[in-house]
């Protein structure tokens with residue numbers, strides 16, 4: 217008899233572990249473990265989503281004939297996988313597991329599990345991704361610079377998505393120039409999808425509110441689906457109501473509108489309830505049947521077969537040293553409003569509200585508001601990476617780390633972008649209505665009520681002159697800085713210094 221261990225983000229019927237085992241003779245083991253639930257203080261909704269989805273998945277497996285030993289939180293004496301393995305492997309000939317999504321745990325699987333289990337541990341490659349680790353390594357090897365755009369073209373060829381022979385459908389690989397519009401209210405917003413809660417959900421919500429009350433966020437507005445059927449409903453809903461305008465408003469932000477036309481699918485894809493290829497094929501089909509335009513469909517597919525696979529490739533290529541990178545030498549702590557949401561900066565308060573209430577923020581909120589601000593402040597990468605890992609329902613190390621450390625903090629020297637995504641308040645003003653509702657003035661930089669992003673932006677540019685003045689994509693910015701009146705530059709830098717002395721006061 218073999219034991220198959222199924223992790224909390226491995227809730228797929230196509231999981232290699234299941235393909236390897238035999239329903240009649242082998243057993244599956246799933247467990248809600250304190251060490252995994254508490255090693256960072258995951259948002260309460262993230263824990264509720266994962267525990268409930270695990271319990272539903274275990275029930276689905278049983279209904280298809282699998283023998284599943286499920287250990288619910290608090291109903292067993294083990295805290296870690298090692299203590300679990302010491303107990304459940306009696307009489308087993310081997311343990312089978314699929315490669316996990318986190319370097320920390322993968323190390324334990326490879327170096328400690330066998331000792332605890334007392335039998336061989338077979339770790340299988342995770343075939344649920346579209347790009348195998350060795351494919352990425354081959355693609356990356358020998359290249360001076362790794363660029364997502366070129367990787368993405370390879371992935372289009374590899375998957376055949378939106379391809380006509382060897383050419384991209386529509387004659388272009390990328391339609392981003394048609395995207396990036398602010399939302400002015402002309403296009404009606406999509407309806408909200410709500411799910412009925414069953415007994416499993418209710419039990420888990422009660423458990424999380426009791427055991428994890430000290431973790432960030434609330435459960436009041438828990439809207440995530442917790443079964444593969446609900447995840448499929450979320451996909452159908454996205455394709456019908458959101459995809460047609462996904463491209464146009466991908467970068468837009470609006471007060472009180474937390475999702476706009478975004479898919480909200482990342483948690484389902486990341487924990488295995490949706491297959492990324494199935495998601496992309498559904499979007500592609502919407503284009504071929506005339507239900508969604510090419511700029512939207514291409515933009516969406518690029519996020520999944522491009523960015524999602526690219527960050528995973530970077531993670532496994534460069535870990536563990538990657539996590540320690542800090543090329544800009546940042547060391548500031550994260551201001552307290554990242555946990556409380558209480559700040560006078562309206563853009564930040566909106567993103568924090570969404571984060572605390574839903575364990576969600578869309579990409580531009582993460583990248584250009586909360587992330588951008590941490591970059592401009594010069595926050596220690598480790599601190600901001602831990603925050604992103606804690607607060608989002610879709611956060612798993614392999615995807616969170618490169619996005620935060622690389623894309624947001626530019627701490628890796630540029631694998632995720634050829635220049636930092638630093639921006640002043642004018643970007644936020646262009647893409648949102650936030651500044652209209654803010655106590656700060658986005659048009660000025662050195663007054664007592666000036667938008668903090670403005671002076672901090674120029675402080676960032678100024679203090680990192682050595683690193684970036686030679687970057688051709690930043691040449692214009694440094695030219696603008698040189699052309700400014702020295703007194704104006706001094707006033708901005710002084711204002712930034714005052715803000716940096718007490719960022720908690722903002």
Ligand SMILES: Cc1cc2nc3c(=O)[nH]c(=O)nc-3n(C[C@H](O)[C@H](O)[C@H](O)COP(=O)(O)OP(=O)(O)OC[C@H]3O[C@@H](n4cnc5c(N)ncnc54)[C@H](O)[C@@H]3O)c2cc1C
Pocket residue numbers: 477478479480481482483485486516519520523524525527577578579580582583587604605608610611612615616617619620623624
């Ligand atoms: C600082 C920071 C941290 C992030 N942390 C995570 C994380 O922990 N987990 C996570 O899944 N995504 C992360 N992202 C990427 C992205 O913000 C989320 O995938 C997206 O906001 C999820 O919402 P959605 O499903 O509505 O996405 P949509 O905007 O609808 O995009 C569609 C899908 O594309 C994929 N995707 C889009 N952008 C990325 C990206 N940069 N990297 C990987 N996949 C992407 C996701 O699967 C997403 O569901 C992070 C981005 C930033 C800037």
Ligand code: SF4
Pocket residue numbers: 561562563564640641642644645650651652654655656657658667668669
């Ligand atoms: S003025 Fe500045 S702080 Fe206020 S919402 Fe605009 S960008 Fe944010």
